[in-house]
Amino acid sequence: MTRYIIRRLLQAIPLLFIISMILFVLMQNMGDPLATMGGRTVTKSADRERLSRQLGLDKPIYVQYLYWLIGNDWAKADLDGDGIPETPGTRKGVLRGDFGTSLLNRGVPVTKVIGDRLPNTLLLMVTAELVIIVGSMLIGIYSALNQYSTADNIISTATFFLYSLPIFFFALVVMYIFAVNFKRWGLPYLPTVGMFEPQVGKTPAQVAWHMVLPVATLSFVYFAAYSRYIRSTMLEAMGKDYIRTAKAKGLPRPEIIYIHGLKNAALPIVTVVALDLPFLLGGALVTERIFAWPGTGRLFLDHLARNDTAVVMGLLMMIAVAVVLFQIVADVLYAWLDPRIRYK
Amino acid sequence: MFQKPFVRSLLFMLIAASFVLAGCAQPAAPTAAPVEPTQPPAAVEPTQAPAVAEPTQPPVVAEPTQPPAAPAEKKVTTFIWTQEFDTLNPLYTNMWFSTITHQWWNCWAWDFDEKNAPRPVLVKEIPSVENGGISEDGKTITLKLREDLVWSDGTPLTADDFIFTYEMTMSPKNAVAATSPYDKIEKIEAPDPQTLVMTFKDPYAPWVGTLWHGLLPKHILQPVFDSDGTLDKAEWSRAPTVGCGPFVFAEWESGSFARFVANEKYWAGRPKLDEIFVRFVPDDASQIAALKAGDGDLGTFIAYPDMPDLEAAGLTLVKTFSGYNEGYYFLLDPAKGHPAIQDVKVRQAIAYATNRQKLTEDLLLGKTVPAATMWDATPYIDPSITPYPYDPEKAKALLDEAGWVDTNGDGVREKDGTDLSFIYGTTTREIRKDTQAVVQQELAAVGIKVELQNFDSDIYFAGYGEGGPAATGQLDMFEYSTVPQFPDPDTFDFLCAEIPSDEKPSGTNWEGWCDPELDALFQKQATEVDFAARQQTFYQISKMIYDKVYWLGLWQDPDFYAVNPKLLNIKFSGVTPFFNIAEWDLK
Numbered sequence: 001m002t003r004y005i006i007r008r009l010l011q012a013i014p015l016l017f018i019i020s021m022i023l024f025v026l027m028q029n030m031g032d033p034l035a036t037m038g039g040r041t042v043t044k045s046a047d048r049e050r051l052s053r054q055l056g057l058d059k060p061i062y063v064q065y066l067y068w069l070i071g072n073d074w075a076k077a078d079l080d081g082d083g084i085p086e087t088p089g090t091r092k093g094v095l096r097g098d099f100g101t102s103l104l105n106r107g108v109p110v111t112k113v114i115g116d117r118l119p120n121t122l123l124l125m126v127t128a129e130l131v132i133i134v135g136s137m138l139i140g141i142y143s144a145l146n147q148y149s150t151a152d153n154i155i156s157t158a159t160f161f162l163y164s165l166p167i168f169f170f171a172l173v174v175m176y177i178f179a180v181n182f183k184r185w186g187l188p189y190l191p192t193v194g195m196f197e198p199q200v201g202k203t204p205a206q207v208a209w210h211m212v213l214p215v216a217t218l219s220f221v222y223f224a225a226y227s228r229y230i231r232s233t234m235l236e237a238m239g240k241d242y243i244r245t246a247k248a249k250g251l252p253r254p255e256i257i258y259i260h261g262l263k264n265a266a267l268p269i270v271t272v273v274a275l276d277l278p279f280l281l282g283g284a285l286v287t288e289r290i291f292a293w294p295g296t297g298r299l300f301l302d303h304l305a306r307n308d309t310a311v312v313m314g315l316l317m318m319i320a321v322a323v324v325l326f327q328i329v330a331d332v333l334y335a336w337l338d339p340r341i342r343y344k
Numbered sequence: 345m346f347q348k349p350f351v352r353s354l355l356f357m358l359i360a361a362s363f364v365l366a367g368c369a370q371p372a373a374p375t376a377a378p379v380e381p382t383q384p385p386a387a388v389e390p391t392q393a394p395a396v397a398e399p400t401q402p403p404v405v406a407e408p409t410q411p412p413a414a415p416a417e418k419k420v421t422t423f424i425w426t427q428e429f430d431t432l433n434p435l436y437t438n439m440w441f442s443t444i445t446h447q448w449w450n451c452w453a454w455d456f457d458e459k460n461a462p463r464p465v466l467v468k469e470i471p472s473v474e475n476g477g478i479s480e481d482g483k484t485i486t487l488k489l490r491e492d493l494v495w496s497d498g499t500p501l502t503a504d505d506f507i508f509t510y511e512m513t514m515s516p517k518n519a520v521a522a523t524s525p526y527d528k529i530e531k532i533e534a535p536d537p538q539t540l541v542m543t544f545k546d547p548y549a550p551w552v553g554t555l556w557h558g559l560l561p562k563h564i565l566q567p568v569f570d571s572d573g574t575l576d577k578a579e580w581s582r583a584p585t586v587g588c589g590p591f592v593f594a595e596w597e598s599g600s601f602a603r604f605v606a607n608e609k610y611w612a613g614r615p616k617l618d619e620i621f622v623r624f625v626p627d628d629a630s631q632i633a634a635l636k637a638g639d640g641d642l643g644t645f646i647a648y649p650d651m652p653d654l655e656a657a658g659l660t661l662v663k664t665f666s667g668y669n670e671g672y673y674f675l676l677d678p679a680k681g682h683p684a685i686q687d688v689k690v691r692q693a694i695a696y697a698t699n700r701q702k703l704t705e706d707l708l709l710g711k712t713v714p715a716a717t718m719w720d721a722t723p724y725i726d727p728s729i730t731p732y733p734y735d736p737e738k739a740k741a742l743l744d745e746a747g748w749v750d751t752n753g754d755g756v757r758e759k760d761g762t763d764l765s766f767i768y769g770t771t772t773r774e775i776r777k778d779t780q781a782v783v784q785q786e787l788a789a790v791g792i793k794v795e796l797q798n799f800d801s802d803i804y805f806a807g808y809g810e811g812g813p814a815a816t817g818q819l820d821m822f823e824y825s826t827v828p829q830f831p832d833p834d835t836f837d838f839l840c841a842e843i844p845s846d847e848k849p850s851g852t853n854w855e856g857w858c859d860p861e862l863d864a865l866f867q868k869q870a871t872e873v874d875f876a877a878r879q880q881t882f883y884q885i886s887k888m889i890y891d892k893v894y895w896l897g898l899w900q901d902p903d904f905y906a907v908n909p910k911l912l913n914i915k916f917s918g919v920t921p922f923f924n925i926a927e928w929d930l931k
Contacts, residue, residue, distance in 0.1 A: 035520060039438030040668070041827055045842055047522045048807055052520035076793035081474055087517070104430045106437075106519070107577035116598035138357035178636045192634045195600055198422055198621040292625040292634075294599025299548030302428070303625070307802050 001335070012324045019320045020094075024313060028286060033057065033103050033307035054079055055103065056089075068100065068313065069093050094317070100310035104303055110314040113303075114296060118281070120195065121295035124288070125280035133273065135223055140230025141262065149280050159224035171290040173216045175214060178213065193292035214291045218284055229272065233265040240264075245332065267337055274330035278322030282315070315344040359496075373651035418618040419930045421911060424631050424640035428599060428624040433581035434558025435513055435520045446558050447922040448604050448620060449587035453487060453506075453556035456919035458664070460831050462552055463923065466493060466501070466588075470552070473873075482547030482873035487540040492611045495590045496585075499563050503534035509561035515575045525554045544635035547871045549878055553832030553919070561586045590615040590926035599624060613928040629656025635659060641908040648708050648775065651904070659906045662892035666918035667722070669715040672821050673814070673837075674894070677856030680817035682766045684759070689746040691893035694821075695732035697790045699785055704899050707778050715897030717886045718826060724833040724882035729890050731897060739790045750791050757791040765793035769813055772798045776823060777784075779898065794821070809849030816844075817856060825901045831919050833882055834870060838862055838894065855894065862888055 034051055043051075052058045056067065056077060067075075072089030079087045099110035120179035124158035139159065143152045162170070175192055182189035190213055191197065213318050237243070238261050246256045283297025296315060303311040335341045401731050429442035434450060447455060453466045462470050468488045471477020479488050493501035512518055513526045531543040544551075560575075564586050568578045580586075584593045590612070591604040602893065604620040622641060625631045632650050634640045636657040651661055674691060675681040684690045700714040714731040743749075748757040757764040768783070770776045776802065780796045788796055799813060804824075806812030814822040828835040836842050840858035844851035865885050872878035889895050903921070907914055910931040917923045 031800065031802035031810065032810035033802075034807065035802050035805035035810065035812065037438060038805075039443070040440045040825075041438075042805060043438075043807070044522065044524065044836065044839075045844075045848070045850035045852050046527070050523065050849075051519060051521075052809075052919050101577065105582070106431050106433075107581055107654065109577075113598065120599070172633075175630065175633050180633050183637055189637075192637045192639050193625050193630050194623055194639070196624070197639075198420060198601065198603075200516070289632050290627045292600075292623065292627070292630060294597065294624070298599060298626060305800070305802060306430075315530075 001332070003334065008328045008331075012328075016317075016320060016324065020313070020317055021065065022070075023316050023320075024068065024309070025061065027307070027309045027312055028061050028064070031307045033309070036306050050081065053077075053081060060083075061301070064309075067093070068310075070095055071098060099314045101307055102303070102311045104306050104308040110310050113311050114299065114314055114318065117283075117294055117296045117299045121281065121283040121288075121297065122294065123207070124214055124218075124293055124295060125283065127211060127278070128215045128284075129273075129276070129280060131215055132222050132226060135219060136226030136230055137262075139227040141221060141234060142259070143227065143231040144234035146258065147235065152160060156228075159227055162220050162226035163222070165221065166285075167217065167221050168286045168290060170221055171213075171287055173219060174213055175290070178316065184273065210291075214284075214287050214293055217287050217291075230265065230269060232269055233238040234261060237261045237265040267334065270337065271330045271334055274326050274333060275323075278319055278326045281322055282319050366575055391628065392691045397665045419616070420619040420621055421617055421642070421928070421930060422621045422623055422640045423593065424625050424634055424643040425622050425633055426624075426626055426628065426643075426645055428626075429602070431581045432584050432593065432596070433560075433575070433578070435509070435560065435575070436535070436581060443557065444921050445604075445622075447589060447920050448591040448925055449584065449589045449607075450558045451501075451588040451594045452558060452920065454552075454799065455639060455923045456917045457923055458917055460918050461611040461667075462831075466490060466556075472695075478873065479637045482549075482871070483545075483738045484541065484543045485551060486829075487542075489540065491613070493537060493588070494609055495539050495561050495563075495609050496587050496589075496607045496609055498609055499561070500537070501513050501559070501561075502537035503540040503563045504537065505559050506540050507532055507534055507556075508566060509556075509560045512565070512569065512575055513558055515569075517576075519576055525550065547873045549870055549872050550829050550832035550834040553829050553834075559588060565637045566660040572582060591617075592717060593618055594619075610926070612926065616929040617925075620925075626842045635906055635908075637907070641911055643906045644903065646904045646906050648711060651709065651711065651906075658909065660909055662905045662907055662914070663711065663902045664905070664916040664918045664921065665721050665902045667827045668903075669718055669827070669897055670718055670823065670825045670897055670899050671715060672823050673717070673826075673855050674896075675817055675820045675822075676894070677817055677843075682820045682855065683762060684746075684748060684764050685766060685820050688745050688892050689742045690748065690764075691896070692732070693739040693742040693746070693790065694787065695739075695893055695896050697792070698744065699734040700731060700898055701734060702781060702903040703782060707775060707782070708899060712900050712902055717890055717897060718828060718835065718895060719833050719882065719886055720897070720900050722831070722833060724879060724886065725892075726883040736786075736790055743791065748791070755788070755791065756793045759835055764791065765795065767797055767818070768794040768821045769799065769804070769819035770823040771801050771804050777901045778825070807850055808844030814854045815851075817854075822854070823898070833878075836865075838889070839866055851921070857894070859888075859892075859894070861886075861923065862894075 034043050034048050034057065036050065037047070056072070059067070067089070071091045071093030073092060075089055076085035077087050077089055078085040091100055102108050102110055102113050104259065105113055139155055143155055146152050178190045179192040191210050195210050196202045200206055207326040243256060243260055246260050281296065283295040283298065285297040285301055287293070288295040289301065300312065300315050380763045383550045425441050427439070427441045429437070429445070430439050430868065432442060432445070434443070434446060444451060451466055454462045454464045454470055457463045463530060464470055466489055468490055469475060469477070471485050471487060473480065477488070478484070487503075487506075489503060495501050509524050510529065510532050513520055513523055514541060514674050525548060528544050528546070528548050529542050530545045533541050535541065565575060565578060565580060568580070569575050572578070577583075583596065587593060587607070590607055590610045592607045594603040594605045596602040601624065604622075606615050606618050608614055625634055625640075628650070629649060631640070631643050632646075632653065635643045635654060646661070655661060674685050676686055677684060704712055704714055705711065716731040717725050719725045743757060743764070748759045750757045752758070770780060777798060780798075784794050797813070797819065804813065806815065808815040814818050826837070837851055838855070838859070839853055839858070840863045842851040842853035843856050843858060862885065865881055865888070869878050869881040869885065872881060903916075903918065905916060905921075912929040912931060913924065913927045915924050
């Protein structure tokens with residue numbers, strides 16, 4: 001098993017290199033970072049030339065990739081525009097742990113830009129994921145055990161309906177009902193946007209209160225996905241011979257459902273959840289935008305719109321590394337849980 | 345392990361927990377707009393043309409107010425920003441949402457009032473030839489600073505800070521957003537702490553609209569520059585705890601909010617409000633919801649269709665003109681452009697064929713008017729100019745005259761085998777897409793076919809070197825909202841030297857056309873320090889651009905602010921929106 005893990009990790013390295021190259025090329029072709037530096041007007045030509053030189057944007061794409069990867073403190077840049085490079089660079093490159101500085105938040109290290117937002121995203125996403133898992137499990141188990149009953153049909157219809165709703169629509173509808181209109185009608189209301197009320201301050205109670213609508217938006221829409229999956233794996237497991245044996249042996253019903261049924265049905269779910277976890281880091285783009293939740297999803301959108309290569313690459317590489325790692329984790333976990341599986 | 349009763353109790357616990365949470369959490373004290381429509385404060389009228397740079401009276405210094413004894417509640421106002429500032433350092437950003445905060449925590453040498461007239465802040469009076477502030481030859485400008493200026497930490501603010509700001513702007517080690525107009529200064533010196541003398545290489549007419557938009561504190565940043573060799577990474581850019589405005593920066597949490605608290609040491613007297621809380625809400629629909637629910641007292645960049653909704657919810661919409669006009673540029677480059685567009689008769693036909701009055705009434709709800717020139721609502725436009733009227737018959741006659749006729753009956757005119765069909769491009773904003781649809785129909789009615797294209801902003805505004813569609817001549821007619829150096833009329837869009845090419849990929853004359861007469865006029869106005877002479881030059885410029893339809897105006901593009909009526913004493917300027925923030929108060 002150890003050898004398997006090490007082999008997978010070694011295989012991941014060239015994969016990550018290729019991923020980073022492809023992403024970098026895509027980023028560079030997405031637009032012009034200098035285009036939006038003029039504020040509300042077109043960037044002046046003199047500023048465009050100077051900034052292009054000072055920020056290293058006039059270099060060919062492979063040189064820019066090289067600087068991103070291994071830094072530019074071994075090369076000199078021409079800062080004063082006389083054509084002669086005289087100033088040594090200050091970047092150490094990703095391989096030495098320096099992800100560069102943001103083009104948008106000038107001078108701020110990428111790790112700080114992302115690090116400031118990551119806790120907020122994790123808070124929201126992990127809570128939502130937990131709600132989704134617990135909720136889906138309950139719904140899926142109930143649906144499987146009461147297959148084709150009225151309740152099962154109603155639940156299935158409801159979850160599919162919610163799944164088909166565009167998430168921004170759902171978010172705005174709940175915001176308007178529970179925040180704007182409830183307040184107008186004098187009912188206890190939820191807040192519209194943000195993480196807390198300025199007058200009260202950033203207390204855990206405030207943050208939890210403000211999390212209700214975004215978490216609800218994320219969970220309700222995704223209940224259908226997991227619950228259907230659990231329902232089908234439960235049905236499959238409950239139809240197996242060993243369940244019939246357990247029933248014949250006269251074991252109590254809860255023990256049959258949870259220990260013999262769910263434990264086996266849950267294996268694929270574990271894999272699916274493990275594969276979904278890395279994308280939690282990326283945040284929920286639409287939900288964060290609508291509820292003004294300061295997470296990495298919004299960060300990605302904002303910096304992508306302004307072509308901030310350093311930050312976007314930092315986010316994408318973080319997710320890429322997480323995906324690779326969690327895939328290995330999922331495989332190992334699956335093997336650990338299911339004694340029938342052995343890797344060479 | 346999991347027993348059924350356990351699952352049941354788990355469910356109960358979850359439900360109970362959510363109730364407890366609901367009960368525990370303190371919903372904010374309702375800051376809702378009052379339910380009954382209250383009397384809105386007299387809306388500020390659309391701002392007038394900026395007055396001439398006459399020496400204005402210095403503002404009456406407010407009496408230093410007594411700090412309120414044990415205030416029952418802090419006066420905190422919440423603003424909603426749909427874009428988060430990228431940085432707060434005045435030198436490193438041109439982002440509007442950042443620069444308009446300068447009047448809160450930083451200071452300009454002079455700002456602009458609700459009529460867009462200059463108003464002294466740090467200087468005793470606006471320099472002019474009469475008071476000796478400007479030399480006879482127009483090349484030397486002298487500023488006399490007030491004696492009582494202090495930074496928020498008590499350090500005196502002097503001419504040395506001005507010189508430091510200049511040096512940091514011009515230093516090649518700082519990747520600043522813009523070096524102009526400081527790159528035009530030949531010599532700058534401070535004979536004494538309250539006097540600053542700037543000598544320009546040539547007389548620089550746009551000085552009042554472009555100089556000293558924010559200062560850097562020398563005593564804080566000089567040591568940073570000395571030790572780091574650059575200001576690019578300075579902490580102060582993210583957290584400018586030392587400033588010179590009525591408020592002081594307190595906190596900025598990435599993506600979430602920023603706080604500015606009252607500056608007790610402000611040399612013009614403590615502001616009435618205790619704190620400004622800026623909340624970043626990127627989504628337009630969420631901004632509207634938050635304003636209606638009272639989670640914000642002020643919002644801006646409101647889409648026209650949302651305005652009646654907000655007014656119905658009790659908010660006041662204040663309009664202020666900031667020099668922006670939405671209009672069309674044309675690709676006039678003979679090599680890349682469509683032959684029809686290069687004919688002035690065709691461009692005039694386009695002007696007559698489009699009903700811009702109806703466009704503003706229908707799409708913009710009558711809240712603005714068609715634009716005639718890029719200098720509308722300023723004293724620089726020839727008074728005889730009014731927007732081209734809607735006259736489709738005249739348009740057809742002009743096209744016939746120009747030789748474009750529909751010989752094969754397909755509804756599209758042609759000449760010498762070329763169809764009168766070209767590409768009309770703009771960004772993806774809703775209002776622009778709607779305009780495209782309307783104009784496409786109107787042009788089709790006179791036999792012109794247009795193909796519509798839309799791009800994201802960062803692609804649309806990309807330069808020639810980056811393959812931007814407008815800059816590289818892929819669009820025959822391109823639309824966006826443009827502004828001169830408001831309140832100054834100076835602009836670079838028509839200079840021959842600004843035509844982009846492989847040698848000069850950064851050029852901003854995307855029409856690709858050199859009109860030597862126009863170019864000469866633009867060069868001339870930049871040096872005319874005398875207002876009357878400059879005005880005459882601009883009369884000629886505006887008339888020429890209008891007659892030759894080098895630029896066709898769609899509508900005047902004012903800024904709108906949605907304000908909760910509980911904010912008092914509000915006034916907005918088109919140039920420095922929050923110029924009187926120190927007087928704002930909460931009911």
